Amino acid sequence: MIGLIQAETFVQSFGANTLEAFMINNKTLRLFMTVPINNFFAVGFGSQMVNTDMILTQSRGNLSTAYDLWSTRHGRPSTDEVQDIKYGFIWNETHTTFQIDRKIDTGDTAQDFVVIVVRFFITFIIYKGEPMSMIFSYHTSSATLTKHTNKGGFTMTLIPPIYNASNQENNDSNKSLGENFTIGNITSEIYGANYDEASFHRIHGWILWLSWGPLAFIQLTTTRYMKTFTYGIWIHMLAGLLNMIATLTLGILALQQSDYVIDDNPHSQIGVSIMVIVIAVNFTGVIMRMRIFRRFRIYWIHKVMGYSILIVAQIQLVLGVLMYSRNYLEFKSPLGFIHVGIFGMFLAGIEIYHQMRLRSKKIEMKMKSRLISLYQFNQLVAHGRQFVILDDKVIDVETFFDNHPGGRSLLKLNIGRDITKFFYGAYEFKNINNVDIKNCHSSLGYQLATQMTVGRLENNYNQEYLVQLIYSSQLLGKHTKTFVFQGQELRSGMQKYYSNIGMIGRHFTLCSSKQRTLKRQYYICNCLMPKIYEQYMQLIEKFLNNKSKLHLDNSIIQDGASNRIALTVKAISKRRGLSNMIFQRQLGDNFILNGPFGKGLELQYSGVHIAFTTGQGSLAYLDLVAHLIRKNLDLLDKEEAKQLSFSDFKFIMIVCVPNKKHALGYQLCKGLVQICKRQNRENFEYKLKKIQNANQFWNEEYIISEMDQFKEAEKIWVNGPNRMNQAFDIAFKQLAIQHQQYQQAFKYEIF
Incomplete structure (x- = not known):
C-alpha cells in the first residue's frame, strides 16, 4: 500500500502581507492571502504585468473583495470576463484573511494561465516540472486599486497531494478558514477603479510636448534663424525659462507618483537626465549673459548641451507615448513618431530655406551694388547709425546687440570701427573676470554678418586671389619676418607702392588654401619689402653722409597693379594660428589673399597725429614714416607732396617695447629722426619706451595724465595688446566727458 505524501505549502511574506498556497487536490x-485593513494585495501567474492572470484582494473589513483579473498592459488591469475563483474571508480590526480556490486549469485559455504543478513519481522519487514565475504588488495605505506602492517577482513551487483511497480521509490538505468565514461576493466591478488613472500622465505628456515641441522650436529658431531680430534673445531666454519650469515641475510630480524611486525603464531614466541637463543649459545661459568665466567655452558648452537635449527630448517624447500606450491603451499610439516626423521635416525645411537665402547670389549682388564711401560711413556713424566694417562690408549691428554671444557692450565699443581683427580671432579681450576671450567666428557668424550688410566700402577689393609663398626674410625682430607672396596675374589693389596716403593703415586678409576657415589680417607695410627697405636705408645713409644725389629706384615707387605683395608676420610662441603656420610653410605653398580692406589711418592734411603702439603695431605706421622720409628729402612729386602739410603736419610715434629688438622698423624711424634734425623739420617725433609689460604700464590714470600734453591732437591711434587698448578706451571715455575734442579726435585701431 502506498502511503500518503502531503501537499507542500508555499508561504512567503510581502511587507505586511502574507501568501500561503497549496494544492487541495490534483x-x-x-490561496490564503492575509492583507492589512485598507490595503490591497495582488499576485499574478506570470513574470510580467502584460497578459497576466492575476488575483486581487482588497481588505475592507466586512466589505472585503477578491477578483480574478486579466492584465493586458502595465496600467490598471481589468476583471476577467469569467470569474474562475471562489473565495471567502474573515477579518478583524487589523487584517483580513482571504481563502481563494482556483482551478489549476480553468479551461479559459484566453484569459487564464494553467498553474504549473510539480509532478511527483513515487517509483523514482524525482520531481518533474519547474517552479512557476510569479509577480506581486500591494499598496500600504489604500484598498482602492490605485498605483501600487511596491511590486516585484518571485517563484512558487506547488506539489499536489498523492494518496490512496484507504487514507484519503486523513488528508489535511483540505484545511480552510473554518465554517464562520464570510463568503465573498463575485463581481466584475472593481472597488475604487472608476477613476481616470491616466489623467496625470496625459496632462504630463501634453504639457511636456508643448515644452519640447513648439516651445523648443521657438528656442531653436530665435537663436539660429532670428539672430538679427531685436527681441530674439529675450524670447529665447523666456522660452528656456518656461521650458525648465515645466520640465522640473512635471518631472518632480512624476517622481512623486513613484515615491521618488526611478523606475527601471528608459523613459524614467532619460527623464531624470533631462531634468539635470535642462538646469545645466539654463545655468550656462545665465553665465553667458553675465559674461563670467571663460565665455567662449561656456558658449560652446551651452550650445552643445542645448542641441543634445533637444534631440534627446524628441526621443523621450516618443518613449513617453509608447509607455502611455503600453499602460493605458489597447494599441500603440503613433503620435510620438508623427511628432518627430513633422518636427524633423519642419526644421529641415527651414534650415534648407535659411541656407539658400543666406547664400543667394541675388542678395550678394544687391549688397555689392550699394557702395558707401568712407566719408559717408563716418557721417552715418556720427548721426547715430550702428555701423561696423568687416572686410569690405558695412554692417548694421543695431538689431544684433542683444543676440551677440560676446555681449552688447563689445559691439557698442566698436561702432564705427573695423572689426576684422576681432572677427577672425586675431585679438583677445579681457572679460570682467580678467579672463582672455578670443573667438574665431563660424561660417554661420559670417552668414549673419552678410545678412546684416547694408553696403560695401568703396575702394576695397574683395575678390579672392591665389598666391604662392616665394620669399622669407631674415628675422626683423623677435619672431618676426617679412614674407613675399606672388600670384599669376596682375591684380588691382595689390601694389608695391601706394602714392595715395589713404592706403596707409589698410590691410589684407590671408588664409591657407587648405584651411580656409583660419584667416588673419595683416597691415600693408610695403617699406619692409626687402629691396624697398634696403633702398630706404641706403637713402638715409647717403643723406647723413652729405651725398648730393639722393633718389630711389623708380621701379619701387611705381603706382600700378602688381602680382606681388609683402606681409610682415609675427609668430606668437605656443599658439596655433595662421601666423605660426606661415612660419612653418615651405616656399611654393598656396594661400588665398583678399583686400586691401579697411578704413586706413584717415590722415588729416595738418595737425598733430599720435600713435601709441607696441613693436608689432608699428607696422600700421611704417609706410607713413617712409612717406615722411621722402617728403623731408624732397623726393615726392607735386601731387603726392600736397597730401600732407609741410609746416602744420606732425606725427608722434610712441612705441612700447621690452628692448630695441622688438621695435619693428626702428632703424627706419631713427633715420627719419636724424633727417628731421638735420633739415630742421618738426613733422616727426619718435619715442621708444622700454617696458616689460605694456598691459601694466598703460593704465587709465597714467593715460589721462599723459593726454594733458596732447589736447590739440588731430588724431590718436592705439595699437597694442588687449589690456593696453581697453585702458585707453576707458581713459578716453572719461576724458570725453570733460573735453569734447578727445571724443572727436580719438581713433582706436587695434593690431
Missing part, C-alpha cells in the same frame, strides 16, 4: 489551488 485540480484545485487554494
Whole structure:
C-alpha cells in the first residue's frame, strides 16, 4: 500500500502581507492571502504585468473583495470576463484573511494561465516540472486599486497531494478558514477603479510636448534663424525659462507618483537626465549673459548641451507615448513618431530655406551694388547709425546687440570701427573676470554678418586671389619676418607702392588654401619689402653722409597693379594660428589673399597725429614714416607732396617695447629722426619706451595724465595688446566727458 505524501505549502511574506498556497487536490489551488485593513494585495501567474492572470484582494473589513483579473498592459488591469475563483474571508480590526480556490486549469485559455504543478513519481522519487514565475504588488495605505506602492517577482513551487483511497480521509490538505468565514461576493466591478488613472500622465505628456515641441522650436529658431531680430534673445531666454519650469515641475510630480524611486525603464531614466541637463543649459545661459568665466567655452558648452537635449527630448517624447500606450491603451499610439516626423521635416525645411537665402547670389549682388564711401560711413556713424566694417562690408549691428554671444557692450565699443581683427580671432579681450576671450567666428557668424550688410566700402577689393609663398626674410625682430607672396596675374589693389596716403593703415586678409576657415589680417607695410627697405636705408645713409644725389629706384615707387605683395608676420610662441603656420610653410605653398580692406589711418592734411603702439603695431605706421622720409628729402612729386602739410603736419610715434629688438622698423624711424634734425623739420617725433609689460604700464590714470600734453591732437591711434587698448578706451571715455575734442579726435585701431 502506498502511503500518503502531503501537499507542500508555499508561504512567503510581502511587507505586511502574507501568501500561503497549496494544492487541495490534483485540480484545485487554494490561496490564503492575509492583507492589512485598507490595503490591497495582488499576485499574478506570470513574470510580467502584460497578459497576466492575476488575483486581487482588497481588505475592507466586512466589505472585503477578491477578483480574478486579466492584465493586458502595465496600467490598471481589468476583471476577467469569467470569474474562475471562489473565495471567502474573515477579518478583524487589523487584517483580513482571504481563502481563494482556483482551478489549476480553468479551461479559459484566453484569459487564464494553467498553474504549473510539480509532478511527483513515487517509483523514482524525482520531481518533474519547474517552479512557476510569479509577480506581486500591494499598496500600504489604500484598498482602492490605485498605483501600487511596491511590486516585484518571485517563484512558487506547488506539489499536489498523492494518496490512496484507504487514507484519503486523513488528508489535511483540505484545511480552510473554518465554517464562520464570510463568503465573498463575485463581481466584475472593481472597488475604487472608476477613476481616470491616466489623467496625470496625459496632462504630463501634453504639457511636456508643448515644452519640447513648439516651445523648443521657438528656442531653436530665435537663436539660429532670428539672430538679427531685436527681441530674439529675450524670447529665447523666456522660452528656456518656461521650458525648465515645466520640465522640473512635471518631472518632480512624476517622481512623486513613484515615491521618488526611478523606475527601471528608459523613459524614467532619460527623464531624470533631462531634468539635470535642462538646469545645466539654463545655468550656462545665465553665465553667458553675465559674461563670467571663460565665455567662449561656456558658449560652446551651452550650445552643445542645448542641441543634445533637444534631440534627446524628441526621443523621450516618443518613449513617453509608447509607455502611455503600453499602460493605458489597447494599441500603440503613433503620435510620438508623427511628432518627430513633422518636427524633423519642419526644421529641415527651414534650415534648407535659411541656407539658400543666406547664400543667394541675388542678395550678394544687391549688397555689392550699394557702395558707401568712407566719408559717408563716418557721417552715418556720427548721426547715430550702428555701423561696423568687416572686410569690405558695412554692417548694421543695431538689431544684433542683444543676440551677440560676446555681449552688447563689445559691439557698442566698436561702432564705427573695423572689426576684422576681432572677427577672425586675431585679438583677445579681457572679460570682467580678467579672463582672455578670443573667438574665431563660424561660417554661420559670417552668414549673419552678410545678412546684416547694408553696403560695401568703396575702394576695397574683395575678390579672392591665389598666391604662392616665394620669399622669407631674415628675422626683423623677435619672431618676426617679412614674407613675399606672388600670384599669376596682375591684380588691382595689390601694389608695391601706394602714392595715395589713404592706403596707409589698410590691410589684407590671408588664409591657407587648405584651411580656409583660419584667416588673419595683416597691415600693408610695403617699406619692409626687402629691396624697398634696403633702398630706404641706403637713402638715409647717403643723406647723413652729405651725398648730393639722393633718389630711389623708380621701379619701387611705381603706382600700378602688381602680382606681388609683402606681409610682415609675427609668430606668437605656443599658439596655433595662421601666423605660426606661415612660419612653418615651405616656399611654393598656396594661400588665398583678399583686400586691401579697411578704413586706413584717415590722415588729416595738418595737425598733430599720435600713435601709441607696441613693436608689432608699428607696422600700421611704417609706410607713413617712409612717406615722411621722402617728403623731408624732397623726393615726392607735386601731387603726392600736397597730401600732407609741410609746416602744420606732425606725427608722434610712441612705441612700447621690452628692448630695441622688438621695435619693428626702428632703424627706419631713427633715420627719419636724424633727417628731421638735420633739415630742421618738426613733422616727426619718435619715442621708444622700454617696458616689460605694456598691459601694466598703460593704465587709465597714467593715460589721462599723459593726454594733458596732447589736447590739440588731430588724431590718436592705439595699437597694442588687449589690456593696453581697453585702458585707453576707458581713459578716453572719461576724458570725453570733460573735453569734447578727445571724443572727436580719438581713433582706436587695434593690431
